[in-house]
Amino acid sequence: MDGEESAPESAPEKVRHYHPGICVYCGKNPTESCQLKRCTQCQLVLYCSRQCQKKDWQTHKPLCQTHALQDGKNIFTSARERIHDRKGWHDFQNMLRMRASVKLGRSLEPFENEIFLFARVCEICGEAEPTKITDCSKCHSVFYCSEAHREKDAKRHAEWCYSYSLCMCCDLLEYRSGMNSIPFPIVVDAEYKPLPATIKEKLESMLGFLSTSHLFEKNMLITLMSERLTYPLSLLYVLQNISVGSCKQEISQVSELTVHIVGAESTKEMLGIIRWEYLVHTLPALKKLHAVFIGPEVGMMRCEDCQKKGRIIVYEMCKMLYHDYVSTSYYTKPDAIVAFNCGFHEFEGEKKDTWPKSLPKMAENRDTPVIFTSYNSTEARKDLEVLCQASEVEVLLPSQLNPYRSLRPYRDPAREENADIFFTNQYITCVRGMK
Incomplete structure (x- = not known):
């Protein structure tokens, strides 16, 4: 029996996840030849192309329309001025999730929850202005508003960088291929x-x-x-x-x-x-x-x-x-x-x-x-x-x-x-x- 695989089982539902540094539709990483572009209406998600944005619109539309920019600012912009620790950020993100669920009149999908839980903001100060934010070039999961803040967090982030990348790969693979493909x-x-x-x-x-x-x-x-x-x-x-x-x-x-x-x-x-x-x-x-x-x-x-x-x-x-x-x-x-x-x-x-x-x-x-x-x-x-x-x-x-x-x-x-x-x-x- 060596080398044989077990009989197939009923396939569980595929779960879509959100990772803030990659194309929200296809999972493509940013490269020098392909810079990801944010949704201009809400600034909550990124796309690698106009085609991916169009294909994802029916899914993204409800959340996008209920979280459109206000005076040019996204929902995370004001948080930096009044939240100064990790617990405060987590409480704020949970509040946003609950508000979103009320606005939509339904429970959020897992990937929608993660849009609020894993926001594209500076790891050190919470800066949310998109033009100031750059990501870790290895895991594309953690963000900084300046080189000074990147250096300040370098030692701590190095401990988790590979795990972030591995988590992203697992999430994408299981969503595309299913849990039973292993x-x-x-x-x-x-x-x-x-x-x-x-x-x-x-x-x-x-x-x-x-x-x-x-x-x-x-x-x-x-x-x-x-x-x-x-x-x-x-x-x-x-x-x-x-x-x-x-x-x-x-x-x-x-x-x-x-x-x-x-x-x-x-x-x-x-x-x-x-x-x-x-x-x-x-x-x-x-x-x-x-x-x-x-x-x-x-x-x-x-x-x-x-x-x-x-x-x-x-x-x-x-x-x-x-x-x-x-x-x-x-x-x-x-x-x-x-x-x-x-x-x-x-x-x-x-x-x-x-x-x-x-x-x-x-x-x-x-x-x-x-x-x-x-x-x-x-x-x-x-x-x-x-x-x-x-x-x-x-x-x-x-x-x-x-x-x-x-x-x-x-x-x-x-x-x-x-x-x-x-x-x-x-x-x-x-x-x-x-x-």
Whole structure:
């Protein structure tokens, strides 16, 4: 089966993104022979040609007409005089998004939201006058009104420049080709091979099994594959370092594994659901995998090798909260519980916070590890604090940078922890109940 790809899955909706330094319609970068021109009516987007502007007009028209220049000034011009810090800018941008939604009488599309979140303004002072703004020539994602401000930000931006470029390439590729265009190798291990130190090392070892006719550069392919495999690999990373079940087995010896994926979303954990079959491929002793996706936003197939070997893979979807699921007749005791990018703390104290009832149920069994990931170290700390308040737990794996986090960068408009970019499953923690 080496080199073969998994069966096609239903294609998710393609999502268009906005990047302020490239043609909003075709994604072309500016060059010496092709200088991008702004929309003169709103100054919010750029085009590489009159043809692209015409093709995009029906899409851009509603936002353009509701955000036309006033006295020759765009919607960001006045902000520089009254906003002097990053939080102020973020609050101002969110206010603009809400106003735009009210003016249009509908929710904004993702790329429309990003027009406000990633504005074409000076990184240092917020200057928004188009004639004064130039971009970073490498990533076309960060802007300056002067060479002095460019130099002032040079060291900080150098840390994120490549990630901005990679994010842009991923966004454009997935919009043009679709999420399912990424090759996925079926490599069935005859014996258990412990995971290497990082997800990059693991994926590089898998690339040799892919067809050489793929259209992606190596780094791009590794990046996009990491976004698909970070979920099962993050789980496996923890399980290979702790014993599993009441029998305290090593994960390499487990023949049946039941995993509860709590707070699951169809667009994240369940996207490319066959990727969870990778656990069976890398654990030769595993004969049955039962993956239960539990969450209010939850909306199979096996490869030929698994079918021949009689391996059983059960995918179960439960559109409900976890504390409701444990009371059902079809509840099955898990060997592990995992919550990806959990946000246990996000709505703490608010009426819409549903975690307080679920967390005690998740951490009530000493034989069942609870694994959760967070976007950054601050969130990981807060998530653990909330869990500890809800139930008495023992920490098996303190919050740490996850070596099996996704390598696919996403822009963070809030710049939490002073980071321009974040990654899925960036921090990982594991606990178990004390009962």
